[in-house]
Amino acid sequence: MHYFSSNFKLGILGGGQLGKMLLYPCRKWDIQTLVLDPSEVAPARLAAHEFHRGDLLDFDTVYNFGKQVHVLTIEIEHVNIEALLKLQREGVKVYPQPEALQTIGNKSIQKDHYAAHGIPTAPYQNFDSTSAAKAQTSSFPVVWKSAQGGYDGKGVKIIKSLADFDELPDVPCLVEAQIEFEKELAVIVASSTTGERMSYPVVAMDFHPEANQVEYVICPANITDQIAEEARTLAEKVAESLGVTGLLAVELFLGKDNKLYVNEVAPRPHNSGHYSLEASYTDQYEQHIRAILGLPLGNTESKVAAVMVNLVGDENHTGPVYYKGLEEAMKLKGVCPHIYGKSETKPFRKMGHITIIHPKIDTARKMAKHVKETLSVISK
Amino acid sequence: MHYFSSNFKLGILGGGQLGKMLLYPCRKWDIQTLVLDPSEVAPARLAAHEFHRGDLLDFDTVYNFGKQVHVLTIEIEHVNIEALLKLQREGVKVYPQPEALQTIGNKSIQKDHYAAHGIPTAPYQNFDSTSAAKAQTSSFPVVWKSAQGGYDGKGVKIIKSLADFDELPDVPCLVEAQIEFEKELAVIVASSTTGERMSYPVVAMDFHPEANQVEYVICPANITDQIAEEARTLAEKVAESLGVTGLLAVELFLGKDNKLYVNEVAPRPHNSGHYSLEASYTDQYEQHIRAILGLPLGNTESKVAAVMVNLVGDENHTGPVYYKGLEEAMKLKGVCPHIYGKSETKPFRKMGHITIIHPKIDTARKMAKHVKETLSVISK
Numbered sequence: 164m165h166y167f168s169s170n171f172k173l174g175i176l177g178g179g180q181l182g183k184m185l186l187y188p189c190r191k192w193d194i195q196t197l198v199l200d201p202s203e204v205a206p207a208r209l210a211a212h213e214f215h216r217g218d219l220l221d222f223d224t225v226y227n228f229g230k231q232v233h234v235l236t237i238e239i240e241h242v243n244i245e246a247l248l249k250l251q252r253e254g255v256k257v258y259p260q261p262e263a264l265q266t267i268g269n270k271s272i273q274k275d276h277y278a279a280h281g282i283p284t285a286p287y288q289n290f291d292s293t294s295a296a297k298a299q300t301s302s303f304p305v306v307w308k309s310a311q312g313g314y315d316g317k318g319v320k321i322i323k324s325l326a327d328f329d330e331l332p333d334v335p336c337l338v339e340a341q342i343e344f345e346k347e348l349a350v351i352v353a354s355s356t357t358g359e360r361m362s363y364p365v366v367a368m369d370f371h372p373e374a375n376q377v378e379y380v381i382c383p384a385n386i387t388d389q390i391a392e393e394a395r396t397l398a399e400k401v402a403e404s405l406g407v408t409g410l411l412a413v414e415l416f417l418g419k420d421n422k423l424y425v426n427e428v429a430p431r432p433h434n435s436g437h438y439s440l441e442a443s444y445t446d447q448y449e450q451h452i453r454a455i456l457g458l459p460l461g462n463t464e465s466k467v468a469a470v471m472v473n474l475v476g477d478e479n480h481t482g483p484v485y486y487k488g489l490e491e492a493m494k495l496k497g498v499c500p501h502i503y504g505k506s507e508t509k510p511f512r513k514m515g516h517i518t519i520i521h522p523k524i525d526t527a528r529k530m531a532k533h534v535k536e537t538l539s540v541i542s543k
Numbered sequence: 544m545h546y547f548s549s550n551f552k553l554g555i556l557g558g559g560q561l562g563k564m565l566l567y568p569c570r571k572w573d574i575q576t577l578v579l580d581p582s583e584v585a586p587a588r589l590a591a592h593e594f595h596r597g598d599l600l601d602f603d604t605v606y607n608f609g610k611q612v613h614v615l616t617i618e619i620e621h622v623n624i625e626a627l628l629k630l631q632r633e634g635v636k637v638y639p640q641p642e643a644l645q646t647i648g649n650k651s652i653q654k655d656h657y658a659a660h661g662i663p664t665a666p667y668q669n670f671d672s673t674s675a676a677k678a679q680t681s682s683f684p685v686v687w688k689s690a691q692g693g694y695d696g697k698g699v700k701i702i703k704s705l706a707d708f709d710e711l712p713d714v715p716c717l718v719e720a721q722i723e724f725e726k727e728l729a730v731i732v733a734s735s736t737t738g739e740r741m742s743y744p745v746v747a748m749d750f751h752p753e754a755n756q757v758e759y760v761i762c763p764a765n766i767t768d769q770i771a772e773e774a775r776t777l778a779e780k781v782a783e784s785l786g787v788t789g790l791l792a793v794e795l796f797l798g799k800d801n802k803l804y805v806n807e808v809a810p811r812p813h814n815s816g817h818y819s820l821e822a823s824y825t826d827q828y829e830q831h832i833r834a835i836l837g838l839p840l841g842n843t844e845s846k847v848a849a850v851m852v853n854l855v856g857d858e859n860h861t862g863p864v865y866y867k868g869l870e871e872a873m874k875l876k877g878v879c880p881h882i883y884g885k886s887e888t889k890p891f892r893k894m895g896h897i898t899i900i901h902p903k904i905d906t907a908r909k910m911a912k913h914v915k916e917t918l919s920v921i922s923k
């Protein structure tokens with residue numbers, strides 16, 4: 164099949180910022196795209212050949228959308244997986260595979276998968292309900308995770324005493340040991356339909372303490388070559404074990420014991436890979452498209468060092484967005500803003516990001532700090 | 544004025560590949576864009592907020608389009624300049640300035656401008672008609688140029704004998720000495736509304752002998768640091784003298800006498816700057832948008848070396864396009880294709896380009912040769 168300026172059609176479930184950026188290589192290569200999203204003002208509405216408005220969790224909506232394309236992918240995992248399974252049976256190529264989405268979509272099943280494949284992860288126990296977990300937990304702190312529906316820090320809670328359980332929904336869940344870590348790392352792995360598999364360099368993620376969102380992504384991470392190699396090998400093993408085609412972002416803890424533990428995964432382009440648009444020979448969005456179409460994978464190495472700063476809504480502002488200080492921040496050479504196109508800001512809403520590129524990572528870090536101090540996302 | 548996710552509107556006259564690539568930073572920054580182009584299937588139709596179909600040379604069409612935007616720019620010089628002058632008088636910001644388009648749009652006036660500003664260029668003489676030129680030309684070879692309407696090798700002819708004049712239209716023209724050159728070079732200069740001005744590194748252009756189109760653009764050019772500095776300084780002087788806001792691409796001859804001569808200029812993103820999308824800290828399209836909106840200019844230096852190969856239609860094929868060998872060429876790491884989205888190929892039609900990036904320019908050149916040999920643009 165030829166993809167370029169042809170009748171080939173790619174479907175994308177989800178039209179947020181990841182969907183918007185997935186459209187970049189599609190425009191560059193003139194690949195026809197259809198986007199499905201519930202929001203009339205989805206960032207990926209513009210630049211898609213067709214935009215369909217609809218519920219990503221509704222069987223008929225996803226199925227009918229998928230029947231119109233040759234290859235179907237996602238930018239968000241919370242989609243109707245039954246519809247994907249049916250589409251796959253009927254010959255639509257669905258990447259990532261719905262079976263992998265099922266494994267990843269339930270944290271208890273995901274943890275069992277790691278255990279079965281000898282993939283290091285924090286010790287855990289699955290429970291049918293939060294109340295059952297409470298009844299069997301005696302040492303603290305531990306981490307409670309809802310089996311389903313968690314993302315961006317939702318569905319995850321650090322439990323310091325039995326009373327903390329009472330604030331949680333009584334749902335199937337797991338309780339895991341809290342890893343004492345030096346750093347949080349991430350590795351993006353690309354796996355092609357052809358069997359080709361490549362990983363990106365290891366990045367370090369600095370989290371914002373309150374919002375539980377990534378504040379800085381740093382590439383390359385300040386770790387030894389040996390740890391970097393171990394992390395990439397481990398991430399590739401995770402991707403292989405899950406049988407995911409396309410991207411898999413693997414979040415890892417580097418423990419104080421100097422060991423690596425898989426934390427969570429996302430089978431799609433990921434916040435930790437935004438930096439690649441400017442810094443990598445092949446950015447993650449293009450790589451995902453290459454992988455799911457069976458095109459040769461591109462070089463994952465970096466041209467320059469990079470730090471990515473998320474632009475999230477100021478916690479005290481809700482309303483029409485204004486990027487205060489953006490033009491000031493752009494005076495620094497190497498400051499590359501991305502504005503997702505959401506007209507309304509809310510506390511901690513992901514509104515954009517800035518990549519700072521420089522030959523030297525230390526300089527990029529200093530610049531990132533300056534950018535962070537200069538810029539705020541407020542309402543007009 | 545704030546541009547990001549705001550009511551600000553940018554208009555672009557022309558919806559070809561340069562217009563399409565001008566939309567990339569506009570999508571990235573969520574800047575509202577309106578595109579005017581005569582073709583229903585213009586490459587820049589998709590991803591613009593509004594697409595208007597219309598004649599770029601028609602006064603009313605250009606004027607009415609321009610009245611809807613705050614800033615108006617071009618991706619092609621052949622537009623109705625009277626309409627631009629009226630829009631400018633009525634408060635629309637028009638960049639490049641219509642006065643500069645008038646100077647550049649007539650090659651005789653352009654040459655007179657260089658002479659008046661001490662800018663080195665091939666010795667020339669202006670004529671009211673080709674027949675007058677014929678009557679006064681006695682030594683050969685010389686170069687005949689139509690005063691108006693020439694681009695991409697059209698309107699230019701090397702004259703080896705008096706008989707060659709007879710094949711030409713009898714129009715206002717100039718005759719200039721044929722510079723014996725070592726290399727053809729180009730420098731892109733960005734000039735902001737704020738007065739900030741920056742040039743890109745010097746590139747070398749290798750031309751296809753038959754099509755008179757650029758075959759390879761090589762960055763950095765294989766020239767001495769001194770010549771590179773002279774070329775950038777000269778190009779900046781040209782931009783300043785013309786008073787152009789936005790990009791100005793300056794094509795230069797490096798003579799066998801080791802001197803530089805300005806050949807032609809284009810007040811917009813240019814084929815010789817395509818490489819910047821992958822190789823530069825700030826690509827030419829983003830830089831043009833920064834310049835005309837008065838945003839701080841970005842770093843013009845390169846992250847890596849690059850060679851750009853134009854993908855032009857095979858001379859023996861006309862019809863629905865097929866990019867033969869493209870997937871094979873993509874196996875080389877660092878091969879970055881751009882497909883403009885023209886459904887029909889024609890002999891020598893610009894259908895796309897490929898940028899090859901590598902830390903070493905010599906390796907990039909070898910890869911470019913391989914790509915050129917692997918790929919052809921044919922009809923299905």
